[in-house]
C-alpha cells in the first residue's frame with residue numbers, strides 16, 4: 550500500500566507529478582481554453598467579483614498566499630489571504646461581490662468550515678478548493694474545484710499542496726479569461742507552462758538525492774531559517790512548517806527584505822539558512838535583491854542553502870549548497886521549489902528517527918476549533 554516506500558509521505562512526494570497532472574486533467578483544452586464545470590459560478594457571477602478573500606489553515610494557507618500573487622497579477626482583482634481561525638472574529642467586510650475561496654485538503658478543518666459558513670451568511674459567494682470528494686466544506690459552498698490528488702495518508706501535506714497550487718492557478722487564469730483581462734499572449738503562455746508542470750516536478754524528483762544527503766548532515770542543528778521574496782516567501786513558510794511538524798525543530802521563515810529590520814540579528818556562525826530565489830524571468834530586480842541578501846547573511850557566517858533555477862550563476866559564489874530547480878515562470882515556481890523542501894524536512898526527520906507519517910501531537914484533519 551506504500552508502493553514500495555517505507556512511509557506514505559515518501560510515496561506521496563513521488564506521486565506529485567501524477568497528482569498535478571490529475572488536477573489539470575480535463576480542465577486545460579489543447580487550445581488553452583479552461584473548463585471548470587464544478588465551479589457552479591457563472592461567467593457573469595465571476596465578472597461581478599470585486600474582491601477575493603482566501604481563507605485556509607496551515608499548508609493550505611500557504612497555497613492561498615501564493616494564489617494572491619498570481620490572481621492579483623493576472624486578474625487585477627484585490628485579493629486578501631487570511632488564516633481561517635482569525636477571519637470571522639474580526640468582522641470582515643463581505644458582500645455579494647466578494648468571492649471567498651476556502652482551501653482545505655480534507656474539507657473538514659473546523660476553522661475553515663466555520664469561516665466559509667460565516668462568509669455565506671454574509672452573502673459572499675464561496676468556492677472551495679478541496680481534495681476529498683463530498684466533504685463538508687465543498688458541500689456547504691457555492692462551487693468547488695477538486696484537486697484529485699488521491700488520498701493523502703501522511704499527516705504532512707505534500708501532493709495536496711502542489712495540487713492546491715495548480716487549482717489556484719486554474720482559478721486565476723480562468724478568471725482572467727472570463728474577465729477578458731490580458732487574455733492573449735501572457736495568459737496563453739502561462740497555461741501552456743502550467744500544463745508542463747508535471748514533467749518539471751518529475752525533473753526535480755530526479756535530482757533530489759543531494760538534498761537527502763544535506764538533510765542528514767543537518768540532523769543535529771537546532772534551528773533552520775528560511776528566506777524568500779515574492780512567491781518564494783510563502784514557499785519558505787511552507788518549508789519551515791514542514792520542518793517543524795516533521796523534525797520538531799525550530800524553523801522560521803522571513804521575507805528576505807525584512808532581514809534588515811530585525812531577523813538578521815539571529816544570524817551566527819554555521820546557522821543553516823535556506824533561501825528560495827525567484828526565477829530570473831520578469832523579476833530581475835527581485836532576483837538581484839535576494840542575491841545581495843544571500844551575500845549579507847553569508848558575510849555574517851550563515852551556511853547558505855540556496856534553491857534557485859538551473860543556470861543561475863549569480864547565486865553560485867554565495868551558495869554553500871545549491872539546489873537547482875527547472876526554469877519556469879516566477880508565479881509557477883512554487884510548484885517546483887517546494888519539492889526539495891519537502892524532501893529536506895522528511896529526510897531530516899527520518900535521520901532523527903521520527904515517524905514522518907504520524908508526527909507527534911498532530912492529526913491529519915483538525916475537526917475542532
Ligand code: M6R
Nearest residue numbers: 607608609653654655658705706
Ligand atoms: O485539510 P486542510 O487543508 O484544511 O488542513 C489544514 C492544515 O491542518 C494542514 O495543511 C496542516 O497544516 C498540514 N498537516 C501541514 O503539513
